[in-house]
Amino acid sequence: MISHKSVAWRLGLLTLQSAAFGLALAAWDAWAAGTGHLRLAFMAFLSASAAGIGFLLPLPFEGFLRRRYSAGISRLKEGEKALEIARAQMESELKEQTSQHEMAVIAARERADRSARESEERHRRLIELSPDAIVIQAEGRVASVNGAALALFGAKSPLELLGRPISDFTPQETREEWIARIRRAYEGSRHNKLYEERLARLDGTTVDVEVASIMDEHQGKPAVLVSLRDITRRKEVERMKSEFVSTVSHELRTPLTSIQGSLGLIANGVMGELPPQAKPLVGIAYKNCQRLVLLINDILDVEKIAEGKMRFSFKPLDLGALVEQSIESNRAFGAQFGVTFTLANEAPGDRASADSDRLIQVFTNLLSNAAKFSPPGASVLVTVSKRDQSLRVAVADRGPGIPEEFRKRIFQKFSQADGSNERQKGGTGLGLVICKSIVERHGGRISFESEAGKGTTFFVDLPILSELGADERRPAPSTAPHALICEGDAPSARFIRMILSEEGIESDLAGTAGQAATMLKEKPYDFMILDLELPDQDGGQVLRNLRSEPSTRHLPVIVVSAIPVFRPDILPESARRVIECLDKPIDPQRLHAAARAALEARRVPPARVLHVEADADVRRLVSYTLRTAAELIGATRLDLARQALERESFDLVLVNGRLPDGPGTELEPLLVGRTPFIYFNAKREETGGTNLQATALARALAACPHLPQSIDRWVRSGTHLRPVSSDLPVPTPEILT
Amino acid sequence: MVEDELDIQIIARLALETVGGLSVEVCSSGSEALERSSATPPELILMDVMMPGMDGPTTLRELRGRRETQEIPVVFMTAKVQPQEVERLKSLGAAGVLAKPFDPMLLAGQVRSIWAEL
Numbered sequence: 042m043i044s045h046k047s048v049a050w051r052l053g054l055l056t057l058q059s060a061a062f063g064l065a066l067a068a069w070d071a072w073a074a075g076t077g078h079l080r081l082a083f084m085a086f087l088s089a090s091a092a093g094i095g096f097l098l099p100l101p102f103e104g105f106l107r108r109r110y111s112a113g114i115s116r117l118k119e120g121e122k123a124l125e126i127a128r129a130q131m132e133s134e135l136k137e138q139t140s141q142h143e144m145a146v147i148a149a150r151e152r153a154d155r156s157a158r159e160s161e162e163r164h165r166r167l168i169e170l171s172p173d174a175i176v177i178q179a180e181g182r183v184a185s186v187n188g189a190a191l192a193l194f195g196a197k198s199p200l201e202l203l204g205r206p207i208s209d210f211t212p213q214e215t216r217e218e219w220i221a222r223i224r225r226a227y228e229g230s231r232h233n234k235l236y237e238e239r240l241a242r243l244d245g246t247t248v249d250v251e252v253a254s255i256m257d258e259h260q261g262k263p264a265v266l267v268s269l270r271d272i273t274r275r276k277e278v279e280r281m282k283s284e285f286v287s288t289v290s291h292e293l294r295t296p297l298t299s300i301q302g303s304l305g306l307i308a309n310g311v312m313g314e315l316p317p318q319a320k321p322l323v324g325i326a327y328k329n330c331q332r333l334v335l336l337i338n339d340i341l342d343v344e345k346i347a348e349g350k351m352r353f354s355f356k357p358l359d360l361g362a363l364v365e366q367s368i369e370s371n372r373a374f375g376a377q378f379g380v381t382f383t384l385a386n387e388a389p390g391d392r393a394s395a396d397s398d399r400l401i402q403v404f405t406n407l408l409s410n411a412a413k414f415s416p417p418g419a420s421v422l423v424t425v426s427k428r429d430q431s432l433r434v435a436v437a438d439r440g441p442g443i444p445e446e447f448r449k450r451i452f453q454k455f456s457q458a459d460g461s462n463e464r465q466k467g468g469t470g471l472g473l474v475i476c477k478s479i480v481e482r483h484g485g486r487i488s489f490e491s492e493a494g495k496g497t498t499f500f501v502d503l504p505i506l507s508e509l510g511a512d513e514r515r516p517a518p519s520t521a522p523h524a525l526i527c528e529g530d531a532p533s534a535r536f537i538r539m540i541l542s543e544e545g546i547e548s549d550l551a552g553t554a555g556q557a558a559t560m561l562k563e564k565p566y567d568f569m570i571l572d573l574e575l576p577d578q579d580g581g582q583v584l585r586n587l588r589s590e591p592s593t594r595h596l597p598v599i600v601v602s603a604i605p606v607f608r609p610d611i612l613p614e615s616a617r618r619v620i621e622c623l624d625k626p627i628d629p630q631r632l633h634a635a636a637r638a639a640l641e642a643r644r645v646p647p648a649r650v651l652h653v654e655a656d657a658d659v660r661r662l663v664s665y666t667l668r669t670a671a672e673l674i675g676a677t678r679l680d681l682a683r684q685a686l687e688r689e690s691f692d693l694v695l696v697n698g699r700l701p702d703g704p705g706t707e708l709e710p711l712l713v714g715r716t717p718f719i720y721f722n723a724k725r726e727e728t729g730g731t732n733l734q735a736t737a738l739a740r741a742l743a744a745c746p747h748l749p750q751s752i753d754r755w756v757r758s759g760t761h762l763r764p765v766s767s768d769l770p771v772p773t774p775e776i777l778t
Numbered sequence: 779m780v781e782d783e784l785d786i787q788i789i790a791r792l793a794l795e796t797v798g799g800l801s802v803e804v805c806s807s808g809s810e811a812l813e814r815s816s817a818t819p820p821e822l823i824l825m826d827v828m829m830p831g832m833d834g835p836t837t838l839r840e841l842r843g844r845r846e847t848q849e850i851p852v853v854f855m856t857a858k859v860q861p862q863e864v865e866r867l868k869s870l871g872a873a874g875v876l877a878k879p880f881d882p883m884l885l886a887g888q889v890r891s892i893w894a895e896l
Contacts, residue, residue: 303785
């Protein structure tokens with residue numbers, strides 16, 4: 042039995058509990074729409090209260106209590122039920138969400154895994170599918186081969202090749218060259234230019250291959266990926282083509298010998314006087330026969346030039362004398378058209394390095410063209426003159442001039458100004474093509490000026506051959522700008538020198554990187570022309586060396602390269618202050634422009650720009666865009682930027698609005714009033730209205746090819762956050778937003 | 779003159795005799811040239827390079843190997859006048875190389891000038 046004392050205690054407790062319960066109910070009503078957590082808390086409390094009520098049920102007060110609290114209890118039960126439902130619902134929702142999330146993570150991981158696997162598989166299949174042999178070599182030994190490589194080397198299983206030194210497969214005579222090329226690939230050179238090589242197969246036979254190699258990694262070690270293409274068939278076709286052209290031309294010449302000979306004898310009256318009606322016809326046949334002979338000769342020449350088989354033997358030659366000789370041998374031809382040649386030699390005794398036969402071929406062509414297009418009785422004026430670094434031969438006629446629309450095509454194969462009139466002048470349409478090739482092989486250049494109705498002048502500019510001791514005879518050191526031309530190919534070097542001299546720029550020549558390094562130490566240059574294919578060192582390395590030397594750190598450089606695939610954007614950091622990259626053959630106009638830009642860059646020391654940006658690609662892009670105007674110092678985080686700003690001063694700071702360790706705006710206290718700065722990629726609310734225009738400017742500039750100049754001007758003006766000038770377009774750039 | 783093509787024989791004879799005033803004996807092959815020049819050595823031999831049977835260079839070697847003919851200057855006529863070919867023929871001992879097709883009005887003069895340089 043329960044004692045009264047304990048009943049009284051229970052009653053007291055119950056009163057407390059019921060008070061709390063009432064409170065709880067009121068609160069429950071108020072928070073019925075509350076959050077799940079609150080509901081849980083209340084539920085716990087209410088459960089405790091309910092337990093107390095249950096304990097009291099056997100007491101005699103039960104009926105009273107029931108009556109007194111029946112409404113509350115039933116609401117409590119309802120609440121309890123609702124809570125239970127809510128909890129279950131929440132748990133199930135949570136479970137569902139968690140599982141959804143987990144599934145999404147798993148799916149994403151699976152996708153990533155699958156795509157990595159697929160990509161890897163695809164690469165493997167590609168390598169296997171490749172008709173070119175692919176060999177990965179690490180530490181000088183074959184580390185991996187594909188199916189095509191087995192066939193190329195004549196192996197039945199990869200085991201016959203794996204682990205063997207690559208030199209096992211190169212014929213003795215070219216082995217060193219091969220190894221040097223592989224080494225260059227190891228050194229990360231971008232010289233993955235195609236080259237031809239002869240390969241020794243396992244059975245001892247050889248095969249001609251075209252090789253491309255590039256740096257790679259194999260099991261964490263540096264390796265070289267080599268692609269080899271069997272070009273036996275191509276070589277065979279090339280040989281057949283060359284043989285065919287040679288045979289055809291020979292086979293054509295034999296009957297032509299008979300035709301031309303017969304006609305020549307008849308036309309010249311050797312066989313007696315012809316009837317007057319027959320004479321012009323024989324003349325026509327004879328003339329066209331000669332034309333056919335010339336055409337065959339020209340086709341053979343063009344073929345030889347195309348295959349690089351035209352041989353030149355360069356000797357120092359008195360150019361004026363050579364021109365005179367050409368004029369003499371063409372006087373008779375000129376006379377046929379009633380045209381005389383007049384020579385004005387303003388450069389007697391000046392010499393050029395030339396192949397006399399080939400140059401006579403050029404002058405003969407120009408002289409005969411001039412004669413053909415001159416009115417009868419006219420004189421063709423031939424001038425030999427000396428320019429700064431070149432000798433110029435000008436052949437001026439008084440002809441009708443070259444039609445405007447034809448001027449662009451004049452140096453193309455089989456191009457003759459249209460119209461039967463011109464075609465009747467004879468000629469093959471190949472003469473100027475051959476002239477251009479010959480002149481260019483001399484490191485020279487052919488050009489023309491033409492005015493309708495007044496005449497045409499053709500110019501041949503050849504690099505002058507400097508006399509021994511020419512340097513000593515040079516007057517006082519000139520104030521002309523000075524360039525260093527580091528170029529492995531002598532005719533190219535002379536050509537560049539000639540073009541530069543037209544801009545009033547003096548230049549010294551270095552044939553090797555070693556020579557250039559010595560010359561750069563001896564005197565200062567305004568800029569440098571750098572050939573990437575030097576005999577002694579890779580051009581990329583030369584550039585890196587330049588940048589590591591304080592004296593040449595900012596030297597403007599114009600890069601020239603015979604590799605057409607060369608892309609400036611893949612050059613490393615040393616690309617800074619590389620003004621222009623020119624492919625060979627060099628376009629004189631672009632070289633002129635680049636030289637002017639280089640001199641301009643020389644006058645303006647580069648601005649120092651701090652670029653606060655986490656993305657390496659964006660840093661590289663901006664660095665490349667600004668390479669001529671600025672030296673970019675990169676900082677990937679706010680703290681690094683702060684350190685840099687405290688340590689040194691900058692002309693400009695470019696800040697990405699969003700950085701890994703906080704918003705770019707946090708740098709403002711260090712910048713305002715001290716250094717001009719531009720936000721890249723900042724949100725409107727982060728920068729406040731004042732910087733918006735600067736942001737827009739930055740965006741505009743980033744998408745604008747004049748970024749370097751604009752930045753430079755901006756830095757120099759010394760103003761902070763100058764507004765966008767009205768002439769600047771404000772596009773929406775894709776790259777930096 | 780050694781030339782296998784009958785047409786060219788006729789024209790070259792006209793060019794050398796009628797235009798150039800030279801006295802010409804014509805042979806159609808290398809072996810015929812060897813035989814006849816051994817019997818009555820000419821002052822100069824003008825010879826085609828590509829001939830069926832014994833070609834020009836072979837005939838030249840044979841000529842150089844015989845006492846009666848070893849001193850006779852030989853001038854080649856060829857349709858292949860690439861510098862390498864000219865050099866090759868000269869290295870074999872040719873006194874000169876003339877291009878085909880030749881100009882019948884100039885042929886004799888060209889032969890005479892080579893002759894004069896010997």
